[in-house]
Amino acid sequence: xxxxxxxNSTYANRGMGLENDINETNRYYNSYDIALIYKKxxxxxxxxxxxxxxxxxxxxxxxxxxxxxxGVYKGYYIEFDAKETKSKTSFxxxxxxxxxxxxxxxALKQNxxxxxxxxxxxxxxxxxxxxxxxxNFINTNERKSIxxxxxxxxxxxxxxxxxxxxxxxxxxxxxxxEQCSR
Amino acid sequence: xxxxxxxNSTYANRGMGLENDINETNRYYNSYDIALIYKKxxxxxxxxxxxxxxxxxxxxxxxxxxxxxxGVYKGYYIEFDAKETKSKTSFxxxxxxxxxxxxxxxALKQNxxxxxxxxxxxxxxxxxxxxxxxxNFINTNERKSIxxxxxxxxxxxxxxxxxxxxxxxxxxxxxxxEQCSR
Numbered sequence: 001x002x003x004x005x006x007x008n009s010t011y012a013n014r015g016m017g018l019e020n021d022i023n024e025t026n027r028y029y030n031s032y033d034i035a036l037i038y039k040k041x042x043x044x045x046x047x048x049x050x051x052x053x054x055x056x057x058x059x060x061x062x063x064x065x066x067x068x069x070x071g072v073y074k075g076y077y078i079e080f081d082a083k084e085t086k087s088k089t090s091f092x093x094x095x096x097x098x099x100x101x102x103x104x105x106x107a108l109k110q111n112x113x114x115x116x117x118x119x120x121x122x123x124x125x126x127x128x129x130x131x132x133x134x135x136n137f138i139n140t141n142e143r144k145s146i147x148x149x150x151x152x153x154x155x156x157x158x159x160x161x162x163x164x165x166x167x168x169x170x171x172x173x174x175x176x177x178e179q180c181s182r
Numbered sequence: 183x184x185x186x187x188x189x190n191s192t193y194a195n196r197g198m199g200l201e202n203d204i205n206e207t208n209r210y211y212n213s214y215d216i217a218l219i220y221k222k223x224x225x226x227x228x229x230x231x232x233x234x235x236x237x238x239x240x241x242x243x244x245x246x247x248x249x250x251x252x253g254v255y256k257g258y259y260i261e262f263d264a265k266e267t268k269s270k271t272s273f274x275x276x277x278x279x280x281x282x283x284x285x286x287x288x289a290l291k292q293n294x295x296x297x298x299x300x301x302x303x304x305x306x307x308x309x310x311x312x313x314x315x316x317x318n319f320i321n322t323n324e325r326k327s328i329x330x331x332x333x334x335x336x337x338x339x340x341x342x343x344x345x346x347x348x349x350x351x352x353x354x355x356x357x358x359x360e361q362c363s364r
Contacts, residue, residue: 041223056241077257
């Protein structure tokens, strides 16, 4: 199978959000048996369903208490979230729910590979922010937002490519190395 | 926190399905920072939603293409499904969707710890069936069901306890050992 045939010029030019880039990348990883990483279904609470027709009649969205994507890569547990900001100068920590921060703390205790992919949409820059770095920033700073300079100095940049679009597992390899040498 | 105070005699006597036993066990693991394992939300396709009220107006259930539970334990990726059968003699392989079998194959390639917890409800017996064993049985047998004797000879039994109710991580420790010694 030639994966590239799935791409055409209009596709390449189409405006895609971070989530689409990640989903596309995960499909690539999946199809080449590189990793199995999925977006979790949106948590919803169903209040009324017609089970005979397998139909949902009423329900509501719940806010996520874990991160959006998880899966397995070389036996390692991977979990991350995708966050976009329009700001050119900083990433507001409020973008991460309190429950998610508590969850990151717990998942790191289990030696998961936990991170955020943060996109500065106005700058066209993507970074991998390790869970440890996020907690570290929160613990040692009064600020409610992480300045771009912090990303430049402490995070791994990601580049948009043809295929896979956002090859974040290259960075995950580095995170695994760091974890193993601790 | 004394976890046992959450249990009382009526609770202990209450009839609980396998899913409840697992959820209860996962809450125990979570509260003691032993592991972080969750049931995935049921995959649904929303066909109509009122996003202002964050309300789902119409949607339908989709059949799962992965396994129901996943998470992290000591850095290892854990994924499994819970299956109940009323049969006293065998477990019908049809209980596992085709997509799920394909998924198990792929997740094992990534060195995930993949298994089924199978409950013979009429016998009061629970077993951990490794993903490898399931695929192995399918590959080497014409039969469409796995006899109880196969479980007795090739699978790890689980026991219902007070807390955690179904301590399947004890078996996972053995699976990890086996994986590491391969």
